[in-house]
Structure formats: structure tokens, C-alpha cells
Amino acid sequence: MLRKHLDYYMRYLDHDIPAGIVVFLVALPLCLGIAVASGAPPFSGVIAGIVGGLVISVVSGSQLSVSGPAAGLTVIVAAAVDKHGLGGMLLAVALAGLIQIGMGYARAGVIGAYFPSAVIKGMLAAIGLILIMKQLPHAVGYDADAESDLSFLEDDNNATFSFVWSSMSSISPGATIVALASLAILLFWETERVKENRFLSLVPGPLVAVVFGVLFNVLAQSLAPALGIAPQHLVTLPQIFGPMQFAAEIRFPDFGLLTNYHIYVTAATLALVGSLETLLSLEAVDKLDPLKRTAPTNQELKAQGVGNFISGMMGGLPITAVIVRSSANINAGAHTKVACIVHGVLLLLSVMFLAAVLNMIPLACLAAVLLLTGYKLAKPKLVIEQFEKGFAQFAPFAVTIAAILLTDLLKGMAIGMAVGLFFVLYGNYHSAFTLTRDNKNYLLRLQKDVSFLNRAPLRNLLADIEEDSYVVIDGTRATFIDHDIMETLEDFMKAAGDNNIRVELKNVRGLAPAPVMVAA
Incomplete structure (x- = not known):
């Protein structure tokens, strides 16, 4: 059996290795950018990408899905970092992994x-809008509170509007040029x-x-210093070279917070x-395969749980299957999970031996990538659809978008679910049965689930049936009839004789005919 699996994976190496390289090139800036947007060290984003490539892909049952840090979780991560520090966030990630395994x-x-x-x-559209608002100041190189403006605090969304406005009056020319040019490049790269x-x-x-962005900043520093980008607006990875230094940079959860209720929330x-x-990503990948x-x-939930537990224990961000990287994997010609493993190996080697090069990347480049990501999540076409x-x-x-923007992700989702449930119940409320009348002949048809x-509406309809009428109660289409509905029909049938109403039952299981009824 093992030999058969090895032969299967070896057969497609000529497709999977090039695809893995492409996914690595796509994933690296996203790992760094999402970490920055989450208020976490860039190293945490790369750790999550490595775990997604080397751990989750092995345990997962999907051949083409790629896992790593996702923009959809930045809201929660930033709030955790702000309230509990990096160690508290890592503990929450590890615990989330155990929950997913369960x-x-x-x-x-x-x-x-x-x-x-x-x-x-x-939810995704709201995250996209918040992502845009939080990254706009960074894209223009806003220097005030340079460290904290990278955070993505979900409990301070109202302050974000004034913060964006303030940043527009303190634009850094170099960062703005890099961000606009990067956006132009990204948009051009999506053309036919x-x-x-x-x-x-x-x-x-x-x-x-x-x-x-790297070339622009290097040239600007020597030819036009006024356009140079300040060091605090560049990627800041630890100066690592080799496995030993890599291991020394690993951070661990703060287990002292295990008694904190909010960590579990x-x-x-x-x-x-x-x-x-x-x-959702897995469903999309299956369709693209x-x-x-x-x-x-x-099995995918178990794999994600194992990955998140390891990522949290090693100082990494939370991980999900990501459709952007997965679709890039498929488009690059990947056939098996070997491509995802290759991308994880390359991420590991890059952070071990190329940290000095990665630290030359302007954060305005990553802001541009995330601005476009935010736009795709909240594009006007989606609203129109x-x-x-x-x-x-x-x-x-x-309502979900507004609630998340005005409160936080969890409360917003709860409000959105309540509204969604209301419309489900409302639709069921009006389509559970129909009453058709022809003179004094009535047909009460019960639909699907009642x-x-x-x-209450059933009682009102039955009360409107006139004396000396003939009523057919048809349950042919009903797959479920609640006990309360059965009692309401029984009460109507018992009282029907007083008004000389004859009732015929048709496929209403569990309801016995009354003496005044004509049995079907």
C-alpha cells in the first residue's frame, strides 16, 4: 500500500514541484501581510505558513487544498493580541486546534x-471593509503611532474612520508611490x-x-532620500541564519492565562x-479540482486542528484552508499534496536563510496586497448580486456587515444569524399550508413541514370556515406535522359538528376521523 502511494506521488513530481514554487511565491507576501494586519510579528505569519505546508497537507485528505494564515481571522487575532498579548493569542490558537480536533x-x-x-x-465582506480601512493608513506611510496602526482591533472600528482621515493628511510620498504602483501591478497581473x-x-x-517595492526603496535611499521609506515601515523579521537561530525565535503560549475565561471564548x-x-474553501477546491x-x-477538521495546535505552540497565527493559495496551486498545474509540501519547505528555507532579504520589503507592498484582498471580499458586484x-x-x-462594523465579529455574526433565522421562519410561516375555497368547499393543504x-395562523384560517361547509385536509405533501398542529386540527374537527361542517382527511397520518367526518 505504501509503495502504491509513493508511486502515485512520484508520478506527478514534474507538475507538483513547479506548482509548489508558485504557491510559495504567492504565500510569502500574504503570510507577512496578514501577520502585520493582525498586529502580530511577521515571523508568526511565516510559522503558520510552514505548519500549513508541512503538517496540515500531510494529515489532510485533500490533494490540492493549501492552508495558511487567512485574512478572515485577522479581526479575532488582533483583538486577542491587544487584550492578552502575543502569548495569550498563541494559547487561544492552540486551544482552538484542540476544539477543531474534537x-x-x-x-x-x-x-x-x-x-x-x-x-x-x-461576514467576509465586513472583514474586507475593515481590512481596507486598517491598511489605508499603512499604505500611505502614516508615521503617527507606527507600531499600533498595524493592528486590526475589532473593538475600535469606529475610531478607524477618524484614523483613516488623519492619515490622509500625513502622507509619506515614498510609501504612497510604492502602494499605488503595487496596486497597479496587481491589477495588471489579473488582466487577460x-x-x-x-x-x-x-x-x-x-x-x-x-x-x-524593494528595488524602489533601494534606489530611493541613494538617489532621492526624500522618497525613501522609513525603517519602521519595512518588514521586521528576526535576523536568522540556520536551524538553531530559527528554533531560538520560537515563542510559546502563556499558559498562565488558562484560567482566563476570555481565552476560551x-x-x-x-x-x-x-x-x-x-x-467553504474545501468545497470550492473540490469544484476546481x-x-x-x-x-x-x-478529516480536514482534524488536520486543521492538529495544524493550529502546533502553530499555536510554536508562535504561529491561526490557520485555515485558503482559497487564494489553493486556486493558485490548481492553476499552476498541481496534481497532489506534494505541491503544498514543497511550498512549506521553501517557506522554511526562506525564513532560515533569507531573513535579511525579506526585511527589505516595504510594508506598503503588503498593504497593497491586502487592500486588493479586501476589495475582492467586499466588491460592489457581490452587493449587487x-x-x-x-x-x-x-x-x-x-445586517451582518453593519453589525460587525459597529460591534465585533462574534456579535455581528450572531446578529446576522438571528436575522437569517427570522427570514427562514418567516418563509416557513407563510408557506406551511394553503387554504383554497370554492363556494362552501375548502381544501386545506399542509406543505412539507408544519x-x-x-x-396561530392555522387557527385563524379554520375560524373563518363558514357553517354547512365541506373541508378536505390534505397532508400528502407534509413530511412533518408538529404535535401542536395535530391538536389544533383535532379541536377543529371535534367542534365541526356544531356548525354542520364535514371534514375529509387525506393522508394525515396519526389523526383519527371524528364521527362527523367522512373518512378518506
């Missing part, structure tokens, strides 16, 4: 199906001209943007949101 064994892989798509899309070019399509746009939030993003393989969702689906879809979507929520 979810996998509890077969919770179907959890994604129970969240309305409108609420999930609203680049995609159809055999050579350019193999080079990731984020890598080109990063190379431009953060861990549960990370586990839930991360699992949702993973399952040319071989149409289907990854086991419960949700609006065209009708009010029942648009309302939960819009619950206790429909008891």
Missing part, C-alpha cells in the same frame, strides 16, 4: 451547511493579457509587487470561524 471526531464537517450563505458572505502570456502567467503578481471563535472558512476528487470534511436575490437574502447580508410556529 469537532472532527464529532463529525461536525457538515457545520458549514447550517450557516446561511448570505451571513457568511456578509497577462493570463494568456505563457511566461508572465507563471510569475505571481504579489511577487512582482514586492520586488518593485477567543479559542471557540477561532475554531468556529476558521472551520467555516476551511469547509480537474480530477473531481472530494475531500473528507471531518445579493440585492438581486431578494430582500430575504439581502437583509441578513447587509411546526408550532404555524398554529
Whole structure:
């Protein structure tokens, strides 16, 4: 069996190794940028990418999914770092991993199906908007409070608006030029001209943007110092060379916070949101897979749990399956999980031996990458699509966005779920049964599921039936009839004789005919 698996993976090395290189080039700036946006050290982002490539890909049942730090969790991570410090955040990540392992064994892989798509899309759109607001000051090199402005605090979203406005009056020319040029490069790299070019399509746009930013700053420092980018606006990785120095930089969770209730709330939030993003990404990857393989969702939750536990214990960010890197993996021609493993190996080697080079990257480049990521999450086309689906879809979507922007991610999701549930119940409330009348002949048709929520409108309809009528109660289409509904129908049938109302039952299981009824 082992020999068979090895032969399978060896067969596609000519596809998987080049694909792994492409994914590495896409993942490196994203790992650094997401760490910066989360208020965590850039080293934490790279650690998460390494664990995603070398651990999760091995345990996962998916051949093409790529895991790493995700923009969708930056809100939660930044709040954890702000409230509990780096050690507290790492503890929450490790605990979230244990929760995900438990979810996998509890077969919770179907959890994604129970969240309305409108609420999930609203969550991602809200994260995109916050990402844009938080990265705009950084893209223009706003110097005031240079360290804290990298954070992504979910409990201070209102202050973000004034902060963005203030930053616009303190623009750094060099950082602004790099950010605008990087955005132009990224947008150009998504055009059909680049995609159809055999050579350019193999080079990731984020890598080109990063190379431009480094070259611009090097030239500006020597030729036009006024356009140079200040050191606090460059990537700051520890000066590492070799495995020993790498191991010395690993940070561990603060286990003293195990008695802090809020750590467990953060861990549960990370586990839930991360699992949702993973399952949605996995579903998308399965659809993109040319071989149409289907990854086991419960095994994926276990794999993500193992990865998050290790990442948290080693100083890394929380990890999810990420559709951006996964789609890049598929587009680059990957056939098996070897491509993801190759990308993890390259991330490890880069941080061990190329830290000095990585520290030359302007953070404005990474801000540009994240600005475009935020736009894709909250693009106007998405809003229009949700609006065209009708009010029942648009309302939960819009309320989720507003609630997250005005409160925080967890409360916003809860409010969005409540609104989504309201529309589900509202739809069921009005479609559970129909009453058709022809003179004094009535047809009461019970549809699919009839619950206790429909008891009041059912009573009102039955009360309107006139004397000397003939009523047919048809339960053919009903798959579930609540006990309260059955009692309401029994009470109506018992009182029907007083008004000379005859009742016929048709496929209403569990309801006995009364003497005044004509049995079907």
C-alpha cells in the first residue's frame, strides 16, 4: 500500500514541484501581510505558513487544498493580541486546534451547511471593509503611532474612520508611490493579457509587487532620500541564519492565562470561524479540482486542528484552508499534496536563510496586497448580486456587515444569524399550508413541514370556515406535522359538528376521523 502511494506521488513530481514554487511565491507576501494586519510579528505569519505546508497537507485528505494564515481571522487575532498579548493569542490558537480536533471526531464537517450563505458572505465582506480601512493608513506611510496602526482591533472600528482621515493628511510620498504602483501591478497581473502570456502567467503578481517595492526603496535611499521609506515601515523579521537561530525565535503560549475565561471564548471563535472558512474553501477546491476528487470534511477538521495546535505552540497565527493559495496551486498545474509540501519547505528555507532579504520589503507592498484582498471580499458586484436575490437574502447580508462594523465579529455574526433565522421562519410561516375555497368547499393543504410556529395562523384560517361547509385536509405533501398542529386540527374537527361542517382527511397520518367526518 505504501509503495502504491509513493508511486502515485512520484508520478506527478514534474507538475507538483513547479506548482509548489508558485504557491510559495504567492504565500510569502500574504503570510507577512496578514501577520502585520493582525498586529502580530511577521515571523508568526511565516510559522503558520510552514505548519500549513508541512503538517496540515500531510494529515489532510485533500490533494490540492493549501492552508495558511487567512485574512478572515485577522479581526479575532488582533483583538486577542491587544487584550492578552502575543502569548495569550498563541494559547487561544492552540486551544482552538484542540476544539477543531474534537469537532472532527464529532463529525461536525457538515457545520458549514447550517450557516446561511448570505451571513457568511456578509461576514467576509465586513472583514474586507475593515481590512481596507486598517491598511489605508499603512499604505500611505502614516508615521503617527507606527507600531499600533498595524493592528486590526475589532473593538475600535469606529475610531478607524477618524484614523483613516488623519492619515490622509500625513502622507509619506515614498510609501504612497510604492502602494499605488503595487496596486497597479496587481491589477495588471489579473488582466487577460497577462493570463494568456505563457511566461508572465507563471510569475505571481504579489511577487512582482514586492520586488518593485524593494528595488524602489533601494534606489530611493541613494538617489532621492526624500522618497525613501522609513525603517519602521519595512518588514521586521528576526535576523536568522540556520536551524538553531530559527528554533531560538520560537515563542510559546502563556499558559498562565488558562484560567482566563476570555481565552476560551477567543479559542471557540477561532475554531468556529476558521472551520467555516476551511469547509467553504474545501468545497470550492473540490469544484476546481480537474480530477473531481472530494475531500473528507471531518478529516480536514482534524488536520486543521492538529495544524493550529502546533502553530499555536510554536508562535504561529491561526490557520485555515485558503482559497487564494489553493486556486493558485490548481492553476499552476498541481496534481497532489506534494505541491503544498514543497511550498512549506521553501517557506522554511526562506525564513532560515533569507531573513535579511525579506526585511527589505516595504510594508506598503503588503498593504497593497491586502487592500486588493479586501476589495475582492467586499466588491460592489457581490452587493449587487445579493440585492438581486431578494430582500430575504439581502437583509441578513447587509445586517451582518453593519453589525460587525459597529460591534465585533462574534456579535455581528450572531446578529446576522438571528436575522437569517427570522427570514427562514418567516418563509416557513407563510408557506406551511394553503387554504383554497370554492363556494362552501375548502381544501386545506399542509406543505412539507408544519411546526408550532404555524398554529396561530392555522387557527385563524379554520375560524373563518363558514357553517354547512365541506373541508378536505390534505397532508400528502407534509413530511412533518408538529404535535401542536395535530391538536389544533383535532379541536377543529371535534367542534365541526356544531356548525354542520364535514371534514375529509387525506393522508394525515396519526389523526383519527371524528364521527362527523367522512373518512378518506
